[in-house]
Amino acid sequence: TYYEENNLHAFLLEQIKDYPTLLAELHAFLPYIDNWATCDSLRPKCVKKHLPEFLREIQTWLSSERIYTIRFGLNMLLSFYLDDAFEPEYLLWAAQVQSEEYYVQMMQAWYFATALAKQWDSTIGYLQTDRLNLWVHNKTIQKAIESRRVTDQHKQYLRTLKR
Template sequence: MIESLLIPYISEKFAADPRYRAGHIRVINPLPGTRILGLHIPEMKKVARDLARSQDAELLHGRFLAEKDLSHEEKTVWGLMLDYMKVPLEKRFEMFSGFVPRIDNWAVCDTVCAAARWASPVDAVWNYLRRWWDSDREFEVRFAIIMSMTCFLDEHWLPEVFGKIDSLDFSRISSDYVKGRRPAEGTVSGPAPYYVRMGTAWLLATALAKFPDMTRAYVRDSKLPGDVLKLYVRKARESFRTRTVSPF
């Protein structure tokens, strides 16, 4: 849809080096059939900011919604554009409600969540995220998890976040990476829904860095699956902030 805008920003190394290209794609771990053009995040942010400032931004959102065959970069730019647009909060919620179901890998999800400067720890944003916490689709739930991690990890909201983690039923969350759709070369290395499990572990490891006592007390009493707890310990040990902090 906007590939003509993106092509000039394709990484020369991605285009010229097959090994680099394969590694780039492997990290993203796209679903089969997803087109990867080969842009880096700064270039996608530049395009998204330009689109968000244009008078046609809302019209573009409608065109993105209608287009069924978007590349990885087009989806990322779409979400970033929604982050950068200057619109009322309720309007932003409305537009994100069209975008979130189209997220199909962790890179789109996390890039868009990290740029969501519009989101502040207030009731309206939390109430909006509850819808995605309660979803049965992998990347809709991950969107709620990563948004909560970036916006709601404070002393007031942490019990609410832990409460939503407690409510997760991993067995009912469907993953697009199963039923024969798993990429041949991917990074999924655990039971489905892997990206919800890993997102939960990342959130808990981040909470451990900020509120170690509250986080340890929660984890000790939680009924989280063993594989999620192992991922949490791994994430905590990978971070300079928590590698010497007891996770339990």
């Protein structure tokens, strides 16, 4: 019912150590998320020990009809799969999300801007070949240019890709 209640629920879910229990609780809770703050604050710790099998859940969430369930899936890709567990196909998953919803598109842009900072060579092609919708494309460039993790040389190049 209340924003604070959902935030507390999210913070409690993060502490669950048993992976099957976490998944059941996540699936039960995700339909109740109705704002970006609650969605983005939820980063379950035990996922780190179950990254390969967690990908199946992410794929399900990315194909959801619910705005914040999709956003949660994108946020999980951003949080857990842009470093050692990165695979280029995850960029495709994020790019294939089709939504006109602001909060989904904003998370797509954050995902790709962070991917540019962490996985430049695999990510830059998505901007060079116009594989993102116009808004996500330009917001990705804006966020990457604002980032301290993207080199000045890369920022200069990104400016030339603005549409």
